[in-house]
Amino acid sequence: MSNAMKSNQLFEEAQKYIPGGVNSPARAFKAVSETPRFIEKADGAYIHDVDGNRYIDYIGSWGPMILGNNNPVVLKAVQEAIVKGLSYGAATEAEVTMAKLVCELVPSVEMVRMVNSGTEATMSALRAARGYTGRSKIIKFEGCYHGHCDSLLVKAGSGLMNSGIPDSAGVPAGCASDTLTAVYNDFDSVERLFEENKGEIAALIIEPIAANMGVVLPDPAFLKKIREICDVNGTVLIADEVITGFRMGIDGAQGLLGLKPDLSTFGKIIGGGMPVGAYGGKREIMEMIAPLGPVYQAGTLSGNPVAMAAGIAQLTELKNHPEIYTHINKLGAMLCDGLREIAAAAKANCVVNQIGSIGSMFFTGEPVTDYASAKKSDTAAYADYFKHMLNCGIYFAPAQFEAMFISNSHNEENIKDTLECAARFFKV
Ligand code: KE4
Numbered sequence: 001m002s003n004a005m006k007s008n009q010l011f012e013e014a015q016k017y018i019p020g021g022v023n024s025p026a027r028a029f030k031a032v033s034e035t036p037r038f039i040e041k042a043d044g045a046y047i048h049d050v051d052g053n054r055y056i057d058y059i060g061s062w063g064p065m066i067l068g069n070n071n072p073v074v075l076k077a078v079q080e081a082i083v084k085g086l087s088y089g090a091a092t093e094a095e096v097t098m099a100k101l102v103c104e105l106v107p108s109v110e111m112v113r114m115v116n117s118g119t120e121a122t123m124s125a126l127r128a129a130r131g132y133t134g135r136s137k138i139i140k141f142e143g144c145y146h147g148h149c150d151s152l153l154v155k156a157g158s159g160l161m162n163s164g165i166p167d168s169a170g171v172p173a174g175c176a177s178d179t180l181t182a183v184y185n186d187f188d189s190v191e192r193l194f195e196e197n198k199g200e201i202a203a204l205i206i207e208p209i210a211a212n213m214g215v216v217l218p219d220p221a222f223l224k225k226i227r228e229i230c231d232v233n234g235t236v237l238i239a240d241e242v243i244t245g246f247r248m249g250i251d252g253a254q255g256l257l258g259l260k261p262d263l264s265t266f267g268k269i270i271g272g273g274m275p276v277g278a279y280g281g282k283r284e285i286m287e288m289i290a291p292l293g294p295v296y297q298a299g300t301l302s303g304n305p306v307a308m309a310a311g312i313a314q315l316t317e318l319k320n321h322p323e324i325y326t327h328i329n330k331l332g333a334m335l336c337d338g339l340r341e342i343a344a345a346a347k348a349n350c351v352v353n354q355i356g357s358i359g360s361m362f363f364t365g366e367p368v369t370d371y372a373s374a375k376k377s378d379t380a381a382y383a384d385y386f387k388h389m390l391n392c393g394i395y396f397a398p399a400q401f402e403a404m405f406i407s408n409s410h411n412e413e414n415i416k417d418t419l420e421c422a423a424r425f426f427k428v
Contacts, residue, residue, distance in 0.1 A: 010038045010050065026062065032386045037050075045068055063269060066324075074317075076313070092308070099114070101316070110286070111281070114276065118277045121266060122205065123151075133202040138201065142370070145159075155181045161374075161401040184371065202236060204226065216353060227260065237262045238264070238281075243268060245265075245267075247268075272314035328410070336361075346428045
């Protein structure tokens with residue numbers, strides 16, 4: 001195992017003052033029974049920990065670093081913004097620029113509100129949908145993760161799924177009872193909920209490409225039927241594109257898959273690495289939001305000028321350089337096809353799901369199409385694989401039910417090195 005002496009020391013110290021020693025469970029390395037590596041710096045496709053180990057970075061801050069770590073264009077924009085002031089709590093031109101850019105890049109978004117995280121984005125979108133429809137109930141999907149607002153911590157993915165507790169303590173029964181859960185890729189489960197709750201469902205929220213139970217792709221007709229049943233029932237369709245937004249292409253998973261949601265939520269890439277979330281969509285729904293309408297939502301640092309500078313620079317790079325998507329998608333396929341071949345050669349029980357520049361390797365022999373099939377994965381085997389790869393200098397998600405992310409800084413040599421390390425693990 002790579003030298004982790006300083007990380008061990010820092011982790012000991014951190015656990016005295018921070019719950020679990022981390023500010024987010026997803027980075028705790030608990031699911032792989034390892035000490036979390038404390039990162040000192042990052043550049044391009046790499047991150048460096050406090051013990052001097054360098055890793056090829058397949059997390060990229062869980063998605064934001066699509067251009068690679070420390071992209072010079074983003075850095076320059078931040079440096080220019082920072083000297084003017086860190087925050088004003090007042091309107092700025094940058095917020096108008098960002099809003100216009102998002103509305104231009106994502107056709108379904110007619111109006112957009114900036115917030116500070118993906119959680120705030122989904123929480124606010126739900127409130128907008130409930131205010132707009134006057135209804136309370138919502139539908140989410142088992143294994144999808146939409147951040148940690150109370151209504152959505154029900155059968156959730158990501159850190160909850162990786163810890164084996166899909167529901168969180170502290171969520172009042174009254175709140176959770178308005179959250180109905182359906183099965184991803186199982187339209188019958190959705191139809192049943194609409195029949196049992198006629199006229200009561202305010203919103204259906206979905207990751208159009210699921211990436212928080214590991215990567216799980218939607219069946220082609222599934223999203224189309226979801227759109228139709230929401231239309232018939234006057235239910236607001238919310239596409240949670242916090243991961244897939246500006247990742248699957250400049251217009252996200254909705255552009256790639258031909259989905260027209262009523263509201264969309266964003267995070268990660270939209271902030272260029274700074275804390276930014278956003279929600280937006282149909283004007284008639286967004287006009288419900290204060291100070292225009294009766295649905296209240298606010299935020300001291302929403303639209304922060306430095307964060308806007310980072311996000312605008314990143315989105316503009318992606319808009320002006322479509323070849324970035326060609327590159328990251330090619331490497332995504334190269335990595336995942338390679339892993340698939342290695343596992344097959346080793347006759348290992350592994351399934352690799354991939355689309356564009358995200359993917360997951362599940363330690364199971366069956367197709368992974370939803371929460372139940374994902375849960376059949378051998379998480380202990382995944383932990384062994386993760387530790388082997390980490391020791392080779394490859395930084396994958398420290399938990400089975402997450403995704404790998406490729407950036408524009410990754411190259412074919414990185415992929416070859418990664419596959420050589422994986423081949424050694426599978427002894428082929
Ligand atoms: P944040 O509040 O963490 O910015 O975004 C919440 C969120 C909302 N929607 C989707 C589809 C998401 O994937 C997320 C957050 N993703 C996790 C990774 N699976 C963030 C990592 C973490 O929690 O530390």
